[in-house]
Amino acid sequence: MHKTVTVDMGESVLEHNRALARANREHLKEHGVRAFDFLGAVGSGKTMLIERLADVLKAQGLQVGAIAGDVAGDDDYRRFRKKGIRAANVNTGKECHLDAHLVEHALEELDLMKIDVLFIENVGNLVCPADFPLGAERRVVVISTTEGDDMVRKHPVIFRLSDIIVINKVDLAKIMEVDPKGLVRDAKTVRPDAKIFLTDARHGKGIKELMKAMGL
Amino acid sequence: MHKTVTVDMGESVLEHNRALARANREHLKEHGVRAFDFLGAVGSGKTMLIERLADVLKAQGLQVGAIAGDVAGDDDYRRFRKKGIRAANVNTGKECHLDAHLVEHALEELDLMKIDVLFIENVGNLVCPADFPLGAERRVVVISTTEGDDMVRKHPVIFRLSDIIVINKVDLAKIMEVDPKGLVRDAKTVRPDAKIFLTDARHGKGIKELMKAMGL
Numbered sequence: 001m002h003k004t005v006t007v008d009m010g011e012s013v014l015e016h017n018r019a020l021a022r023a024n025r026e027h028l029k030e031h032g033v034r035a036f037d038f039l040g041a042v043g044s045g046k047t048m049l050i051e052r053l054a055d056v057l058k059a060q061g062l063q064v065g066a067i068a069g070d071v072a073g074d075d076d077y078r079r080f081r082k083k084g085i086r087a088a089n090v091n092t093g094k095e096c097h098l099d100a101h102l103v104e105h106a107l108e109e110l111d112l113m114k115i116d117v118l119f120i121e122n123v124g125n126l127v128c129p130a131d132f133p134l135g136a137e138r139r140v141v142v143i144s145t146t147e148g149d150d151m152v153r154k155h156p157v158i159f160r161l162s163d164i165i166v167i168n169k170v171d172l173a174k175i176m177e178v179d180p181k182g183l184v185r186d187a188k189t190v191r192p193d194a195k196i197f198l199t200d201a202r203h204g205k206g207i208k209e210l211m212k213a214m215g216l
Numbered sequence: 217m218h219k220t221v222t223v224d225m226g227e228s229v230l231e232h233n234r235a236l237a238r239a240n241r242e243h244l245k246e247h248g249v250r251a252f253d254f255l256g257a258v259g260s261g262k263t264m265l266i267e268r269l270a271d272v273l274k275a276q277g278l279q280v281g282a283i284a285g286d287v288a289g290d291d292d293y294r295r296f297r298k299k300g301i302r303a304a305n306v307n308t309g310k311e312c313h314l315d316a317h318l319v320e321h322a323l324e325e326l327d328l329m330k331i332d333v334l335f336i337e338n339v340g341n342l343v344c345p346a347d348f349p350l351g352a353e354r355r356v357v358v359i360s361t362t363e364g365d366d367m368v369r370k371h372p373v374i375f376r377l378s379d380i381i382v383i384n385k386v387d388l389a390k391i392m393e394v395d396p397k398g399l400v401r402d403a404k405t406v407r408p409d410a411k412i413f414l415t416d417a418r419h420g421k422g423i424k425e426l427m428k429a430m431g432l
Binding site: 041042043070071072073075076094095096123124125126127128130131144146147148150151153154155156157169172175 | 257258259286287288289291292310311312339340341342343344346347360362363364366367369370371372373385388391
């Protein structure tokens with residue numbers, strides 16, 4: 001019984017979220033902010049990837065902002081602040097994803113006039129964020145070789161709904177006995193037109209290629 | 217507005233789930249099956265840990281079963297079958313956790329008379345499964361050093377609701393620049409009476425100590 005109710009409920013929630021996401025998109029555009037939604041499992045390296053991108057953008061004279069989405073805590077938020085990134089922390093409590101409403105409030109906390117590029121780091125998992133656009137212009141999904149070779153097959157939806165696919169921690173592929181080529185193959189199967197990048201964020205590899213694909 | 221509705225809905229769903237979990241528990245007990253719920257992020261090593269535990273149990277003459285819970289695909293299910301483990305595959309579709317109802321149906325697929333120990337591998341994330349007991353006698357949460365040093369702080373609820381905490385892939389701690397002692401400290405903060413174990417499932421380390429804590 002509860003299944004049916006959840007679906008009905010879900011539809012109106014999703015529709016409401018899509019409307020709020022469109023409003024966020026407009027709001028960001030008006031302030032000349034380019035925003036990117038970063039998805040991925042916990043520990044896939046989303047935060048470090050954003051730190052690396054911010055380094056390059058700042059060197060180019062651009063101002064960077066970030067929204068750190070997590071169930072609890074402020075670890076990522078503090079990492080961003082330490083890097084000189086204008087940041088807002090969002091704790092979702094029991095929810096396993098950000099939604100456009102939470103992002104709307106986070107945007108109020110940030111001085112958008114002082115931000116050129118905004119990274120929205122979603123809650124770390126490959127399931128829940130899929131259906132909740134936030135108002136970003138593009139979605140980047142991050143997986144890492146340390147998660148094993150079956151990540152794409154286990155979560156096809158999120159790969160289908162993302163614009164850019166990043167396979168991170170390629171430096172650890174060998175020790176993990178994971179072949180990045182297999183991950184690329186799986187990603188191309190679920191999303192034939194995907195832009196796929198191999199990165200090693202810890203050592204700053206693959207960052208410039210990724211930026212180019214993001215139009216940065 | 218949608219928040220309020222979700223909470224009301226949520227409560228009745230949770231209550232319904234708890235009732236079904238109690239029924240599963242009874243059903244398992246009647247068949248002399250000891251069941252364990254394994255939680256953890258994608259790639260934390262839940263499947264490999266279960267494979268290692270199954271190896272030892274089978275060497276002791278016990279029969280092992282497993283329920284492989286995933287959003288999509290049957291990678292883990294096939295791994296279990298290959299190991300000679302009696303297995304059922306459960307795809308949750310869009311749901312980010314197993315529930316007692318799904319487990320009830322999975323149990324129907326298994327010949328419980330031929331199973332002594334049953335492992336229920338939940339969908340890989342540290343958020344959603346927390347509130348959904350399945351009928352297992354104990355909950356084991358698995359994290360790995362490759363996920364970074366902030367996993368416990370980011371997901372306190374799931375550690376508070378688990379009986380045994382496993383920190384896996386300790387062989388990769390150094391290369392990941394993660395100190396397992398910090399993870400242990402965090403785990404003890406959120407759950408002072410937790411039983412915490414360091415394992416390296418790939419190389420079979422820490423398995424016997426873990427089994428003892430599980431009462432196996």
